[in-house]
Amino acid sequence: SDAAFVIAIDGPAAAGKGTLARRLADHYGFAFLDTGSLYRAVGLQMIIEGSDLDDAQKATETAARLDLGLIGDPRLRAEETGGAASRVAAVPGVRAALLDFQRQFAGHPPGDTAGAVLDGRDVGTVICPDAPVKLFVTASAEERARRRTLEMEGRGEAADYAAILEDVKARDARDMGRKDAPLKPAEDALLLDTTNLAIDAVFLRAKSFIDGKLSSRD
Ligand code: CDP
Ligand code: CDP
Numbered sequence: 001s002d003a004a005f006v007i008a009i010d011g012p013a014a015a016g017k018g019t020l021a022r023r024l025a026d027h028y029g030f031a032f033l034d035t036g037s038l039y040r041a042v043g044l045q046m047i048i049e050g051s052d053l054d055d056a057q058k059a060t061e062t063a064a065r066l067d068l069g070l071i072g073d074p075r076l077r078a079e080e081t082g083g084a085a086s087r088v089a090a091v092p093g094v095r096a097a098l099l100d101f102q103r104q105f106a107g108h109p110p111g112d113t114a115g116a117v118l119d120g121r122d123v124g125t126v127i128c129p130d131a132p133v134k135l136f137v138t139a140s141a142e143e144r145a146r147r148r149t150l151e152m153e154g155r156g157e158a159a160d161y162a163a164i165l166e167d168v169k170a171r172d173a174r175d176m177g178r179k180d181a182p183l184k185p186a187e188d189a190l191l192l193d194t195t196n197l198a199i200d201a202v203f204l205r206a207k208s209f210i211d212g213k214l215s216s217r218d
Contacts, residue, residue, distance in 0.1 A: 005030070005115035005217075006106050007210065008124035011137035012172050012183060013082065014144035014151075016194045016202060020137060021119040023203050024210070028117075031109035035120030035127070036085065038098050040077075041070040043084030053087045060093030079148070079167055086171045089121075090178040102127045121175055124186035132213050135206055136185035139195040141168050 007024055009017045018034055025032035042063045043053070051058045075081060088094050102118065106128050109116040118127065124134035139147075145165035152159035175183040185191060190209050194202050 004107060004109050004113070005133075005214070006128045006131040007115065007117040007133045007135070008128050008131040008186070008189075009117065009119040009135045009137060010121055010124050010183065010185070010189070012139075012141075012144065012175065013168055014148045015137040015139045016147075016199065017119040017137045019199055020135070020192075020202055020206060021117045023199075024206060025117040027203075027207065028115060028210075029113060030115035030117050031105070031111060031113045033102065033105045033116065033118045035098075035102055035118055035123060037071050037076060038066070038101070039085040039089045039094070040081050041066055041068065041073075042088045042094060042098075043086075044070050044073060044075055044081050046088060047075075047081065047084055053084055056091045056093065059088040059091045060097060063088070063094040063097035066097070079152075079164065082171065083167060086174045090174060090180070092180045095180055099127070106131075121183040122181035124189055125184065126181045129186070132217070133210050134186045134189040135192055135209075136189040137192045137194060137202070139193065141165060141172065143195045144168050 007030065009021050011017050021032055021034070024030070042059065045062050045067060046053055046059060051062065070076065106116050106118055120127070124131055124136070142165065145161060145168045148164050148168065149159040149161045192202055192205060
């Protein structure tokens with residue numbers, strides 16, 4: 001068939017989704033979308049405009065007129081923005097406003113590539129439930145907080161491991177506990193626990209799974 005081949009990657013914060021997604025997109029020549037950046041952009045726009053993060057109506061309006069230019073803003077990666085993203089992401093109107101863009105990207109990837117890699121929380125469960133490849137990437141909260149700490153230190157930012165661990169756990173609880181599109185593995189997802197797995201090893205496991213799916217395709 002000539003439908004775009006979709007690789008859906010979900011999992012909690014700092015599990016290694018983005019790193020894997022970029023490598024796979026590069027390897028297969030597929031387009032890549034970090035769906036979390038859309039929720040982060042909504043959160044950042046709310047912060048910039050001084051909006052109340054608990055105002056669901058405001059969050060929905062903000063998502064509907066989202067400034068995609070914010071995706072290149074350095075403030076997008078801040079932990080504060082991640083926290084704001086996970087709060088607005090619990091609002092059904094926000095999720096609905098971002099759905100079409102994500103489905104369009106998956107169905108008709110930019111640059112007419114043969115496939116697309118999307119990473120987030122609900123790609124395999126809600127955005128692309130028919131994706132031929134679904135990966136659920138996890139790691140312990142402690143390891144994920146350690147990675148975030150290293151990332152911040154690498155950018156020359158002050159990082160407090162204990163505070164980051166609390167943030168990671170709070171975000172996990174919000175993402176897994178919400179009613180609309182909660183974070184959970186799709187039934188047919190390959191689980192990849194990266195706690196003790198280097199990036200190369202994660203990539204090779206994903207690649208052999210994907211190559212199997214690609215070769216059994218009609
Ligand atoms: O996209 P997500 O938030 O899930 O995570 P990421 O940005 O891909 O990875 C978070 C950090 O963990 C990055 O600095 C990666 O280099 C690192 N990482 C790692 O140390 N080992 C892995 N197996 C995967 C990622
Ligand atoms: O990079 P990291 O894993 O820390 O977070 P992210 O992927 O940038 O996502 C930020 C927040 O957006 C998450 O905590 C989720 O609440 C939300 N999100 C979501 O609800 N659905 C997605 N498909 C992607 C992100």
